[in-house]
Amino acid sequence: MKKVPRGDTDVVVDNIHKILLVCWKDNAVVSVVSNISPVYPLESLSRWSAKDKKKISVSRPYLIGDYNRHMGGTDRMDQNINCYRISIRMKKWWCPIFSWVIDATIQNCWLLHRVDESNLSLLSFKRYIARTYLQKAEPLEGIGRPRQSSRVIPDVRYDNIGHLVESLGKQAWNCALSSCKSRPSQGCMKCGVPLCVKCFANYHRRAL
Ligand SMILES: [Zn+2]
Ligand SMILES: [Zn+2]
Numbered sequence: 001m002k003k004v005p006r007g008d009t010d011v012v013v014d015n016i017h018k019i020l021l022v023c024w025k026d027n028a029v030v031s032v033v034s035n036i037s038p039v040y041p042l043e044s045l046s047r048w049s050a051k052d053k054k055k056i057s058v059s060r061p062y063l064i065g066d067y068n069r070h071m072g073g074t075d076r077m078d079q080n081i082n083c084y085r086i087s088i089r090m091k092k093w094w095c096p097i098f099s100w101v102i103d104a105t106i107q108n109c110w111l112l113h114r115v116d117e118s119n120l121s122l123l124s125f126k127r128y129i130a131r132t133y134l135q136k137a138e139p140l141e142g143i144g145r146p147r148q149s150s151r152v153i154p155d156v157r158y159d160n161i162g163h164l165v166e167s168l169g170k171q172a173w174n175c176a177l178s179s180c181k182s183r184p185s186q187g188c189m190k191c192g193v194p195l196c197v198k199c200f201a202n203y204h205r206r207a208l
Pocket of ligand 1: 192
């Protein structure tokens, strides 16, 4: 690659793992590996040529431009994660990796949430997630077995995603819809509550 003219590109594709290795000659050789960005369309850049003493047009593979456009993202992620990092002391060597994965996931979710939902701060977003889990874990009050619907948080119950009917095998508990008195033998897989077929839609519809 050192001998080829500026703008030349060499590509190797690993079709099994869907990985692209690209070497591109600019001032020096630039090597990039990608599993998402393509080589084409080539972009045209204007570069000063010391040899010709004038500006020349150099073509650049799309994924190298893509890298330049987004390389700040990793720094931003590190910065965001460092603001409110999970700090639990654990002895296992893999614990920091595990907690980092959670931090990184929350950071990514927060960015997606901000795209069109709100301008919630990262701290409030994390707090919201923590509260949601605490609510789910709250001990049930009173004697006997109350309706399990109290355990299902609204964000899950009304999200319209992945609520499927599953057979319970026994008719032990009351239907989760408070107005219903029957003991169904099936329920919602996601909410984990018993529900009659006729109550299923109603239960997942937010009352206006
Ligand atoms: Zn459900
Ligand atoms: Zn019912």
